[in-house]
Amino acid sequence: MNASTKSPFRSWCDRALALAFVLFCAVPGALTWLQPPPSGSIEREFRRPAPEPKAPQTLAEAEAWPTAFDAWFRDHFGLRPTWIRLNNRVSIEAFGVSPTNEIVLGPDAWMFTTRDRAVDVWRGADPFSAEEL
């Protein structure tokens, strides 16, 4: 068989991959409006979601609109909670590391905060200065 002749199976694989990619790209965008994430899903991240940008009335507002839209879309695109859960599971279960730099995973399911240089304090790497003592 000539290497350049394409088998039906290869053609089928190419079409399947092309279709899957189109769905991968298009579905989250479509779900943003068709099936928004349940309310409260972003509040669980202990922050306020970016507000939906209003239609611009001036040139300055029009220039700022894409940035505001980006911020809103980052918080609201379809399947966002699903992708975040996948990321967290891979981080924790495959590598044993926390998906956020604000938490360090310890033994026996303990978690430790890294805020206020807590890890450095625990390691003794952030001692009081003479003035503080």
Place this chain on the structure above:
Amino acid sequence: MQFSSPTFLFLFLPLALALGLALPRALRNVALFVASLVFYAWGEPWVVRVMLVSILVNWALALWVERDRERSRLAIGVALVFNLGLLGFYKYWNFLWDNLAAVGVSLERFPAEPVQLPIGISFFTFQALSYVIDVRRGEGRAQRNPLDFGLYIALFPQLIAGPIVRYRDVAAQIAERTLSSEKFASGVRRFAVGLAKKLLIANTCAVAAKDIFGLDPAQLDAGTAWLGALCYTAQIYFDFSGYSDMAIGLGRMLGFEFLENFDYPYIARSVTEFWRRWHLSLSTWFRDYLYIPLGGNRHGRARTYFNLVLVFFLCGLWHGAAWNFVVWGLFHGAFLVLERMASGGKRARSSWLGWPYAFVVAVVGWVFFNAKSLPHALEFLRAMAGFGTGDGVAVHAGLYLDALLATTLAVAAVGSTPWVPALARWRERRRAAGAEDGLERGLELATVALPLVMLCLSAARLSAGTFNPFIYFRF
């Protein structure tokens, strides 16, 4: 807009693909041009005016060159002044001003505010300049249609971070290009690899590289400094080559075929070979439009060495308006000269023993590239050489080298070698021999499953909103 952003991936890309593939052929170029302008204007709308001026001026200059051969030299002069002036003003004005002020030369500042850099200006300026010069050299015809020329400059896959595409390489594709499910799927595979390189490898390495380069160098011991340098070495390669992969993949989905921009640079056995494998579109640009016109290696050894140093000085400056980029360029230029001298003025040929040397030179070069200043780079290198003042207790490599980073660096090391092309050649030989067995079907299924896994993991990482800097965006 960045490729690795939800707005691009889940909104812009499906719409652009629909426009570029589903519209009637006569409307595709216009639609892609408008989509590219939206892509470029997103976030910083004013920059699109700069690019539109560049498009119109270079389009007109090329027509002038072609129609008035007698005065084409003048037209080329105008093209050089315009394009380099545009680049100089937007990219180097602040740098020039700050350096003049540092040596006590005070001028009336115009404009009074610091100049903002339009993203991708280094890429589209070099692309436009090569086009006008190629028309004068008779290596391509001037494009009559300003929209088609605009598409060549603004085409969104390669607009903001290359590869620097030559007009002659895509002229026929702008006029007419073939679309097929095979080509589209090939583009998807390439895009998935690029996205994974960027989001899964480069961004993971970027966190450690940023933290370690951000430390006070007095805290560094050799292990931590080497870890930081290696993380940055992996970051910059997988970041930039990942972007090039995405650009090539997107181009392929839309029917374009861009030339390769990287050829596994970290397996190079000399610095000369490194530059035949790293950022090929830039190094060939400098070769064709600067090094050879300067005389190349045709006017004796001393002139060749001077030409090499000048080219690499400018190559460093192209990467950024800061002295650390200049030092990085001169550092590489010096090694190219030394290799020429060692080989009697000819191109160096190295054995495998040259690999550790070339790799260490590349890593050391990246320290200059990424350091905040020259003293910072020198202190960092001192720590790498084992003369750092860090005690290895308060700060040590183990603080950064968790299972995720160790796995990522291992994958980066494997991914820096050309095993995928070797595997593809082996498959081609099997197919040519008529293999259509279970193994072949399994491998074919893997070429569907693996890109999808890479896309899902990349989307997961992207959604988690983790660290997402993009180095070549600023050039």
